[in-house]
Amino acid sequence: MTSPRAEFAPHMEHYTFVLEDQPYLGYFQYGKEKTPVYHTDRHGFRVTPGPGGLRATVGDERPDGPARVLAGSSAVFGVGATSDAATITARLWNAHAPRLPWLNIAGQSHNSAQELLLFTLFQHQLPAIEDIVLLSGVNNLVLSRLPEEQQGRHGAFFDCGPAPDVIPPTEQRVAHAAELTLRHLGGWKTLAAGLGTRLTFVLQPLASWVREEPLPREKLLFDELDEVSNFRRFHHDISTMAVGRAYADRLAAGCARLDVPFVDMNAALTETAGPQDWLFIDRVHCTDLGYDMVARQLADRLDLA
Structure with a gap:
């Protein structure tokens, strides 16, 4: 019998999450990877294909002149996309904000400290x-399940210790994740000011923060993943729409204090997605349609061209 993942998302077998050990970052994508669904440059950044056969990369070729950056973790990398052309950066450059090339600066499974360091x-x-445009926020909240001794001074990272038996209270998780995210956003602001660059923070979408109930196809995929992972057990308390809105409110208030524009992509997709639009491959990563809708919302809400 074919599994829902094999039937609806066979390309996901190529997203293996096998990462290279890297000093300072901890781990990162391998350079010069070529799979049927994604390609990386010599440093490990995903390639953004553009119009007319152009490509934009951090370490290899790109058009002369200025560019734009989309930064974050695996959703920005484009896990779930069927090809490089279906990532958010590609949809921005080819369709929704095509004036300048877009560079994909993302490390899979990175927290906010790793994103800034990258x-x-x-x-x-x-x-x-x-x-x-920094599209982030979910990984810090996911990692907030880990105990204080694994958080260190700058927040926990994936694979830094065994899963705990006792999870901190939801309110504590939200407060801790928001504090870390905003602390590191202050570093981004300092860098952006020095570069003369406009900075925007966007809270990335999580399936249960966009819809109370997944589509039937999404539910089949989520249920299959739950059989082999601990997401539901560890994160059921932060997966509600109410928690997503509370987290967004904290981040919005912090961004206002920092004078950094804020967009809650969850609320944006809730407002614009049709009832039958298949948005998510898993709870954190989107389908091609989902990533295209994120790109469209970024262009519209940030007045990009």
Whole structure:
């Protein structure tokens, strides 16, 4: 019998999450990877294909002149997309905000500290940057399940210790994740100011923060993943729409204090997605349609062209 994942998302077998150990970052994609669904440049950044056969990468070829950056973790990398052309950066460059190339600066399974460090380590490779859009926030909340001794001074990262038996209270998880996210966003603001670049923070979408109930196909996929993972057991308390809105409110207030524009992509998709639009491959990663809708919302709400 064919599993829902094999039937509806066979390309997901190529997203193996086998990452290379890296100093400072902990782990990152391998350079020069070529699979049927994604390609990376010499440093491990995903390639963004553009119009007319152009490509934009951090470490390899790109058009001359300024560019824009979309930064974050696996959703920005494009896990779930059927090809490089279906990622958010590709949809922005080819359809919704095509004036400048878009660079995909994302590390799978990165927290907010790793996202900031990644940009800092490779800033010397970048052209002039007009916009930095940071699409993030979920991983910090997921990692908030870990106990204080694994959080360190700058937040826990994936694979830094065994899963706990006791999960902190939901309110504590939300407060901790928001504090870390906003602390590191302050670092982004300092960098953006030095570069003369506009910075925007966007809370990335989580399936249960967009819809109370998944579509039947989404539910089949989620249920299959739950059989082999602990997501439901560890994160059922943060998966409600109410928690998503509370987290967004904390981040929105913090962004206002920092004078950084804020967009809640969950609320944006709730407002614009049709009732039968298949948005999510799993709870964190989108389908091609989902990523295209995220790109459209970014272009519209940030007045990109």
